[in-house]
Amino acid sequence: MPGLLRGVARTAVVAGTATAVSNRVSRRQAGRWAQQDYAQQEQYARQQQYAQPEPPPPPSAPPTTATDDDMSRKIEQLKQLGDLKAQGVLTDEEFEEQKRRLLS
Numbered sequence: 001m002p003g004l005l006r007g008v009a010r011t012a013v014v015a016g017t018a019t020a021v022s023n024r025v026s027r028r029q030a031g032r033w034a035q036q037d038y039a040q041q042e043q044y045a046r047q048q049q050y051a052q053p054e055p056p057p058p059p060s061a062p063p064t065t066a067t068d069d070d071m072s073r074k075i076e077q078l079k080q081l082g083d084l085k086a087q088g089v090l091t092d093e094e095f096e097e098q099k100r101r102l103l104s
Helices: 002-051 068-087 092-103
Strands: none
Touching: 068 092
């Protein structure tokens, strides 16, 4: 029986040592792979940063100016207001109020 116990003990020591070594190798290898992945991701990010130029700013809206159509419409409305005032439909105050609104 002592020989059997010695054999079992030896097997346990060998198995324990093998497990410890295997775990250490696995951790070391996982660490190396993680470093490689991190380095590749950094390199890819730098390439993307320099590969894509910054988009141009959106075009600004052109300044608004009165077009000929707008001016023609305003002139026509002023004529109508003048006709209403001449007919007595609008008072002087009402005419001035409407004219001010139209021209502002």
